[in-house]
Amino acid sequence: MRRRFLLLLVAAGGVAAGEPDPKRQQELRSLLKNDCGACHGLTRKGGLGPPLLPESLSGKSDAMLLQTIQEGRPGTAMPPWKPFIDADETVWLIDNLLRKR
Amino acid sequence: MLNRLLKTSILPLLIYWLLGGACFAELRGTGDLGVVIERERGSVLIIETSTRSILGRVGKLGDLSHASVVFSRDQRYAYVFARDGGLSKIDLLQNKLVRRIEQAGNSIGGAISQDGRFIAVANYQPGGVRIFTSEALELMADIPAVYGDEQRSRVVGLVDAPGRQFVYSLFDAGEIWLLDMQDPSRIEIQKFTGIGRQPYDALLTPGGRYYLAGLFGETGLALLDLWHPEAGVKRILPDYGRHDEKLPVYKMPHLEGWAVAGNLAFVPAVGRHEVLVIDTRQWRLVKSIPVAGQPVFVMARPDGRQIWVNFAFPDNQQVQVIDAEDLTVGRTLQPGKGVLHMEFTPRGEEVWISVRDDNQILVYDTRSFQEMARLPAVTPSGIFFTARAAKTGL
Known part of the structure; x- marks a missing residue:
């Protein structure tokens, strides 16, 4: 229910969700670098997974990115990350890390 | 007098000490x-x-x-293959970079030829293999991994093989290519198509007879007998895990650390928290050993008595040691995060x-x-x- 609400908000124009605390933000940075980076590259230039640079994601909606990160992409190697990152955190990660250099 | 003394005795001594410090004292293997x-x-x-x-x-x-x-x-x-396509040659004795080239946009690894003369690099971008001289890192051959309608595939699982050969897999094309470097001026390529979906890495058995590629896109592994390449690639363990739900994989396993003890080979399962034990005489599954997470590296101690395993996120704080005789986990270590x-x-x-x-x-x-x-x-x-x-x- 909460996630659906967030999805709506995001779709409506990217209203900032609750920010993770600084410690958690650091964990998310590290997770992006090391664990997303395991397939997408440390510098996000891509590997077996596609590049995650801002320009490569510019055509993708926030809702699509949120869905992909939370649930994974069936039929591909992309696993669901929701056991480790909740929807609020994912929204923050998209806005503050993925969309920026 | 003093001048003469300096010239005849102290100066040579000084030179000896300076040179000695730089070279002779470091003489080592x-x-x-x-x-x-x-x-x-x-x-x-x-x-x-x-x-x-x-x-x-x-x-x-x-x-x-x-x-x-x-x-x-x-x-x-040491030749270091970087993700950004960099290829660096490092002198271990002088602790310095000898040469570095940027040979592609995105690469995954490489191999050195049996005779030590050539370095081959597996590239994602542009998809293919490039071959350089090991001496000066000069480009010798560029072999695009072209398939289907002029598409380029990412290359994985590149290894050197006996007979001055390289073998590698095309992730996007589902092919294995065998490069014969016997005559470096006329490289011959043998292509094996339809070997299975998304080969993600491969290994060569000790001695170099069998090339085994792991498949991400379907069950089983692709096996090429390099003693009999004319027999083609065959699929092994085709039914393993076919009807089971796969667990998410947070880091792709590697097959580099080939693990063999006697006639048994140990490889990471994909999407299952298991190490697979395969009989290399029949290429049949002997056992699947439950382990702490998705295995990444499965490596045999050189004597083959122990198999050490590490894991993908979120289980990557530990290492497990499998006993090669009773095929169970004997030890779990917690080295750190x-x-x-x-x-x-x-x-x-x-x-x-x-x-x-x-x-x-x-x-x-x-x-x-x-x-x-x-x-x-x-x-x-x-x-x-x-x-x-x-x-x-x-």
Whole structure:
């Protein structure tokens, strides 16, 4: 229910969700670098997974990115990350890390 | 008088001391050396296993996430393959970068030819293999991985094989290519198509007879007998896990650390928290051993008595040791957060383990499981010892 609400908000124009605390933000940075980076590259230039640079994601909606990160992409190697990152955190990660250099 | 004394005795002595300090005092072999990748710094540490010490650091090697290393056959030079397509040649004795080229946009690893003359690099972007002289890193051949309608495939699982050959897999095309370098001016390519969906990595059995590619896109593995390439690629373990739900994979396993004990081979399952034990005479599954997470590296101690396993996120704080005789997990170690790689000393009395988030390399005795040393390293990942120079397929 909460996630659906967030999805709506995001779709409506990217209203900032609750920010993770600084410690958690650091964990998310590290997770992006090391664990997303395991397939997408440390510098996000891509590997077996596609590049995650801002320009490569510019055509993708926030809702699509949120869905992909939370649930994974069936039929591909992309696993669901929701056991480790909740929807609020994912929204923050998209806005503050993925969309920026 | 004083002038003359200086010229005749002190000056030569001075020169001797200066030169002595620079060269003669350092006279040594390289058989107990190795390199450790520091992935975020883009540097490598040069280490010595006999004294468990760090001898130096060489930097400015580019993006070293997922970097790998091969050694010249005299074990003096390390060739570092960087993610950003960089290929660097490092002199282990002089602790310096000899040459670095940027040969592609995105690459995954490489191999050195049986005769030590050529370095082959597997590239994602542009998809294909490029071959360089090991001496000067001059481009010798460019072999695009073209398939279907002029598409380019990413290349994985590149190994050297006996008979001056290289073997590799095309992730996007589902093919295995065999490069014959017998006459380097006229490289011959043999292509095996339809070998299975998404080969993600491959390995060569010790001695170099069998090339085995793991498949991500379907069940089973693809096997090529290099003694009989005319027999084509056959599928093994085709039914393993076919009807079961796959667990998510948070880091792709590697097949580089081929693990063989007697007639048994140990490989990571994909999407299952198991190590598969395969009988290499029949290429049949003997057992699947439950382990702590998705295995990443499954590596045999050089004598084949133990199999060491590390894991993908979120289980990457531990290492498990399988007993090669009773095929069960005998030991679970907790080296620290982010265990990325393991490397045995040449005869296996110790194992070096990189622990990324703790910025440490841990050295364990493999008999007592005692921690023998801890060395500082900045986000260490791959560990490679020069003994690899004499091993086919590594």
